[in-house]
Amino acid sequence: MEIEDKKTPKIPIIESFLDTREMVKNPVQVFEKYRERLGPTFEFRFGGMRKTIVTADPEFLKYVLKDNNDNYHKSHIQVKRFVEFQGVGLTNSHGDYWLKQRKLLSMGFTRSRLAEMLPVQLKVLNDFMTDFEEDASKGKVDIHDQMVKFTLRSVGQSLFGSQMTRGELERFAAAIAEIQQFIVKKVVQPYLMPWYSISGQNKKYQDIRIKADQIVLDYVEKRRKDPGKESDILQLILTTPFKDSGNLMSDETVKVEILQLLVAGNETSTTAAAWAFYLLAKHPEHMAKIREEIEAVFGEEEVNYAALHQLKYTIAVLDESMRIRPPFWMIDREALKDDEFRGIKIPAGTTVVPYIYGVHHNAAVWKDPEKFDPGRFDSKQTEKMHHFAHIPFGGGPRVCIGQNMAKMQILLIMSAITRNYDFELCEDKEIGMHAMMLLKPDGPIYMNFKRVK
Numbered sequence: 001m002e003i004e005d006k007k008t009p010k011i012p013i014i015e016s017f018l019d020t021r022e023m024v025k026n027p028v029q030v031f032e033k034y035r036e037r038l039g040p041t042f043e044f045r046f047g048g049m050r051k052t053i054v055t056a057d058p059e060f061l062k063y064v065l066k067d068n069n070d071n072y073h074k075s076h077i078q079v080k081r082f083v084e085f086q087g088v089g090l091t092n093s094h095g096d097y098w099l100k101q102r103k104l105l106s107m108g109f110t111r112s113r114l115a116e117m118l119p120v121q122l123k124v125l126n127d128f129m130t131d132f133e134e135d136a137s138k139g140k141v142d143i144h145d146q147m148v149k150f151t152l153r154s155v156g157q158s159l160f161g162s163q164m165t166r167g168e169l170e171r172f173a174a175a176i177a178e179i180q181q182f183i184v185k186k187v188v189q190p191y192l193m194p195w196y197s198i199s200g201q202n203k204k205y206q207d208i209r210i211k212a213d214q215i216v217l218d219y220v221e222k223r224r225k226d227p228g229k230e231s232d233i234l235q236l237i238l239t240t241p242f243k244d245s246g247n248l249m250s251d252e253t254v255k256v257e258i259l260q261l262l263v264a265g266n267e268t269s270t271t272a273a274a275w276a277f278y279l280l281a282k283h284p285e286h287m288a289k290i291r292e293e294i295e296a297v298f299g300e301e302e303v304n305y306a307a308l309h310q311l312k313y314t315i316a317v318l319d320e321s322m323r324i325r326p327p328f329w330m331i332d333r334e335a336l337k338d339d340e341f342r343g344i345k346i347p348a349g350t351t352v353v354p355y356i357y358g359v360h361h362n363a364a365v366w367k368d369p370e371k372f373d374p375g376r377f378d379s380k381q382t383e384k385m386h387h388f389a390h391i392p393f394g395g396g397p398r399v400c401i402g403q404n405m406a407k408m409q410i411l412l413i414m415s416a417i418t419r420n421y422d423f424e425l426c427e428d429k430e431i432g433m434h435a436m437m438l439l440k441p442d443g444p445i446y447m448n449f450k451r452v453k
Contacts, residue, residue, distance in 0.1 A: 008053065008344050009038035016045035020189060026442075028329060028357055028435045035358050041344065052351040053344070056358025058365055058388040063341050064333055064352050065388070065396035072333035075351045087256035090401065091264065102401065104240055104249075105257060108233040109402055115305040116231065117158055118408075122303060124153045125412050132417070140426050142444040144274040147413070148173060148266075151273065154409050155265040159258060160219060161230035168215055175212045176263050179205050180436050216255045224251075234258060261402065268327045269406045271438045272392070273413055275325035276318055278445050280418070281425045283372045287418060290314050291452075294419050308411050314418075316377035318410060322392035324372060329357040329439040331394055356391055357439065365389045421449040 011019075011034055019030050023046075031054060034042050040056040055061065064072045073094050090101045107113065128150045135141050152169045182205045186196065196202050223230070223238055237257060241248050249257070280286060290313060297310045309315075331354045339346040346352065361369045365386065366376070375381070393400035400406070417423070425447055432442035 008041060008043050010043040011038075011045065013045050024185060024189065026433065026435060028433050028439070031330075031355060031358060032361075035355075040358065040362055040364070046351070050351060052353055053346065054353045054355050054358070056355045056362050058359050058362075058386045060341055061354040061356075061359060061391070061395065062386075062388040064354055065331070065391075065394070065398070068339065069396050069398070071336050071339055072352060073336060075332040075334040087252075087259075089253070089256040089260045091260050100242060100244065101257065104242060105237070105261070106401055107240065108236050109405055111305070111404070114405055114408055117405075118303070118305050120157050120161075121154055121409065121412060124150070124157050125416055128153060128413075129416055129420075136421070136449040140446045140448055143277045143447050144270070144441050144445050147270045147273040147277075150413055151266050151269040151409060155262060155269065157232070158265070158405065159233045159262055161232035161234070172212055172215070172262060173266065175208045176267070178208060183437075213255060213259070216258055217251065220251050220254050220258075233261065264400065265402050265405065267438050268393070268400065268402070269409045271327045271440055272318075272322055272325075272406065273410045274441060274445060275327075275439075276321040276410060276414060277417070277423070277447070278425070278431055278441070279321045279324060279372055280317065280414075281423055281447055284422075284424065286313075286317055286374060287422070290317060290414075290418050294415050298415075303412070303415070305408065308408060311411060311415065312379075313374065314411060314414060315407075316374040318407070318414065319377045319390065319392075320372060320374040323360045323366075323376070323390055324370075325433070325439055326356050326360055326392040327438050328392060328394055328400070329433075329435050330355050354395075356394075357435075359389060359391075417449070420451060422452055423447050423449045 022030050031044075034044065034054070035056055041060060042054055044052045044054050046052050055064075074092055088097075090098065090105055093101065131149070132141075132146060135146070152173055153166065156166075156169045182201065186193065219234070220238070223234060227235065227239070234254075237249055237254055239248070280290075293311055293313045297307055301307075333352045333354065335346050335348050335350045335352060338348050359365060363369055366389070388395050391399075393403040393406070425445070427446070431445055434440045434442040
């Protein structure tokens with residue numbers, strides 16, 4: 001018996017098209033407007049053209065990302081637009097190739113591996129805090145810019161060891177930001193594709209990509225010739241054979257994977273950490289408790305990886321900040337075959353957007369969702385929580401491979417700064433959201449820092 005098609009609320013094509021300009025500026029604002037009006041699941045046309053089902057229902061997210069994930073591959077955004085600038089790697093591949101890459105690369109992010117990385121991360125942290133002290137003593141600082149500096153060094157050390165210079169990492173960050181902004185334009189304004197080619201914009205951004213690629217290829221070549229004593233992720237990738245064939249990754253594949261890890265690792269940690277400091281500054285009543293917990297856990301002892309996980313309240317504050325401002329605000333998938341979820345027909349080729357920001361702010365899932373309340377992540381509360389109600393790093397088999405490293409980095413920098421400084425926003429104003437691939441602040445977050453001891 002054929003299942004009756006549940007009528008999904010639809011945004012008219014002309015309305016979707018008229019929202020295109022706003023989608024480039026702030027897609028979250030557009031989606032929130034429709035979610036408030038139509039409920040957690042609705043149909044939208046990207047650029048007025050591509051049929052897309054957007055959902056902030058945690059059960060729907062679970063179905064797409066986990067229960068029936070084999071039928072939902074990364075959408076054309078990842079497969080076409082990202083491959084154009086990134087090549088085929090872990091983040092935009094599927095099937096046996098994806099599984100093979102995932103198994104090998106995940107070896108670089110195990111708990112034991114992260115524990116081994118901690119001394120390097122602490123060295124990065126100590127060096128950063130020296131520079132931070134100097135910057136903070138001069139007056140206001142942009143905490144987002146400071147987090148870019150910290151996570152670039154931290155991720156760079158994890159991937160490349162001591163080889164890559166700070167200047168090279170900063171050039172990477174600038175190139176990544178430019179390319180991602182261009183990709184977003186191509187996604188939400190597909191009707192301008194001919195113009196991007198004629199105007200030379202495609203070539204401009206390809207030239208930026210080629211220069212960044214060459215820096216990585218030069219490092220791969222150097223490391224092949226002289227492995228040295230580095231124990232970073234680059235070394236692991238270069239020296240670990242695939243179990244099925246016994247072959248090593250090619251230089252081209254290493255380049256793609258390292259660049260994708262650098263992009264994802266740096267931007268995810270930067271974004272989550274910047275929002276955490278912003279929200280903590282807006283809710284300073286939590287600072288004293290974090291400080292007390294840090295002293296109780298570490299005292300005068302050296303930080304270790306296991307002890308980081310004892311920072312229960314600090315982790316709750318981070319989790320709540322990632323609920324309100326999740327680094328991944330949405331995920332995109334495409335149905336391979338006709339499907340349905342609870343009466344909603346999903347024809348093959350339909351793009352489905354698990355709308356993470358939406359589910360994190362869904363009043364049917366969270367009581368008073370706009371309130372900043374770390375108590376939501378008390379162990380008694382999390383036991384009752386839907387597994388897909390809070391997924392700042394995505395969910396299912398394709399959950400972000402580096403989420404544990406990102407949390408380690410953020411807890412380190414939150415602990416170091418909160419332990420030593422009181423801080424406040426220079427202006428009591430709301431910082432807007434700039435939703436690209438990740439949910440970034442729409443401008444600087446200026447703050448003042450004052451030493452507490």
